[in-house]
Amino acid sequence: MTHVSDEPTNPEGLTVGRPPVDHRTPLGVDELARASESIHRVSEAFSSRVVGQHRVRTALLVTLLAEGHVLLESVPGLAKTLASSTLAQAVDARFARIQCTPDLLPSDIIGTQVYDPRRHEFETQLGPVHANFVLLDEINRASAKTQSALLEAMQERQTSIAGTMHPLPDPFMVLATQNPIEEEGTYVLPHAQMDRFLLKEIVDYPTEDDELTVLERIDDGTLGQHMTDVDPVITTGAVAELQSLVRRVYVDPAIKRYVVSVIRATRHVGELLGPELGNYVEIGASPRGSIAFFQAARAMAVVQGRHYVIPEDVRELRHSVLRHRIHLSFEALADRVRPEMVIDAVFRAVPTP
The missing domain is CATH 1.10.8.80 (Magnesium chelatase subunit I, C-Terminal domain)
Known part of the structure; x- marks a missing residue:
């Protein structure tokens, strides 16, 4: 049986990422049951920290399972960062947050080579984009050059530093945010680059009951500056398995x-x-x-x-x-x-x- 991989390849023609999956094998009942249980655990962990925002939770889960990237748009203060970090913690993944500003350089996020005077040689320091979940906060405030580098990493799932290719971790998901107000000094994403996001979700204000729940959770200590991290409920390996199941639907x-x-x-x-x-x-x-x-x-x-x-x-x-x-x-x-x-x-x- 011939296997065909959907994963990107590097210049040497080697597959980057997990082994190929046979797309013709239908999902079994046991596989679907295990997938449902894993998704339920992640959803419960997400809801333990993020109040309401059911559409955002669904969008993040769909994007993760479909191996895509998501663009979140809303005014500030609607828990976009909390939602992103909570999902990463729930699947025991590395999380990085990048605050985009006009002076942010591509090397600040991709990485660069730094000279080590003790060994008299350059060493590669990977940037924050080399994480499983990368939150690009206010991506429209980054310059066009930096946006291009970010979107290239999203598309190719690898970065190039001094001519050497560095594959991004697996799973890899970018969650970019943008603010629809205060557009002074921003760099609007071109239509061709927006098209690279699998989904764009509009984050709405919470309902009255949800906002009251937020205050109650802050009062009892489950939310706020001193809240504890979410315990992982599945592993990144389980996420990779879920993604392989999706390709067989x-x-x-x-x-x-x-x-x-x-x-x-x-x-x-x-x-x-x-x-x-x-x-x-x-x-x-x-x-x-x-x-x-x-x-x-x-x-x-x-x-x-x-x-x-x-x-x-x-x-x-x-x-x-x-x-x-x-x-x-x-x-x-x-x-x-x-x-x-x-x-x-x-x-x-x-x-x-």
């Missing part, structure tokens, strides 16, 4: 056609929904949108305890997958049309299998 040809139809519809909104909505969309989703739906829907199926994808998995992820892949026109911005409105209209127009 069954996707019916009808679901694949549904995904492609939705993505193609975003490129021809005027033909599908008329000129009024069509004028609001300048650029539709690229084939990366189809790939993102395909990967994320399989991860969502495992999160939901299934070994196959259903149309609801695709519909559930529609905003997270497409909101940063549809480029709206100036007319849409002037009329206060949000991407979610266009996305919902497209999904209503495309027949569900």
Whole structure:
């Protein structure tokens, strides 16, 4: 039986990462049960520290299982850093937080060579991006050159320092945040770079009950400056196993056609929904949108305890997958049309299998 690896390769042609997986072997009942138990433990650990934010929890789990990266957008103070560090602790992974500023250099995050005068030679010091979970806080405040280096590491899953390739750890996941307000002095991510994030999640304000729970947890010491770390509930090896299971989730040809139809519809909104909505969309989703739906829907199926994808998995992820892949026109911005409105209209127009 021939095995085909989806992992990136280095210049010597050697596979970087875990061994290849046979995608044709269906998931067994026992495998799915173990996966569900692991996901449940991680979810419980996450909820023990992060109040509410159920959509964020789902987005982070889906992104992790699908081996992607996630962009979180919200005003400050909505526990994005706490959510990221809690997930890393729950899976016993290394966590690094990088505060992006305009003077941040690529070498500050990737690493560099430092001269050792005692040995009269240079030694390589790896940067904070060489962690399992990397939080890029306010990525839009980093310069274009630094953003490019970050996104190259995300895509290639390796860095190059003085001509030597250094593979990033496995699993590897970037959680980037950006603030939609206070945009002075920021460097807006180009559309082509935004497209490299598997999901973009909007973090909303907590409900009244959730905000009261936050105060109660601070009062009893479970939240705040002196709170203890979360004990690991699974290992990074278990995460790698979950990711390999996701790659074996069954996707019916009808679901694949549904995904492609939705993505193609975003490129021809005027033909599908008329000129009024069509004028609001300048650029539709690229084939990366189809790939993102395909990967994320399989991860969502495992999160939901299934070994196959259903149309609801695709519909559930529609905003997270497409909101940063549809480029709206100036007319849409002037009329206060949000991407979610266009996305919902497209999904209503495309027949569900």
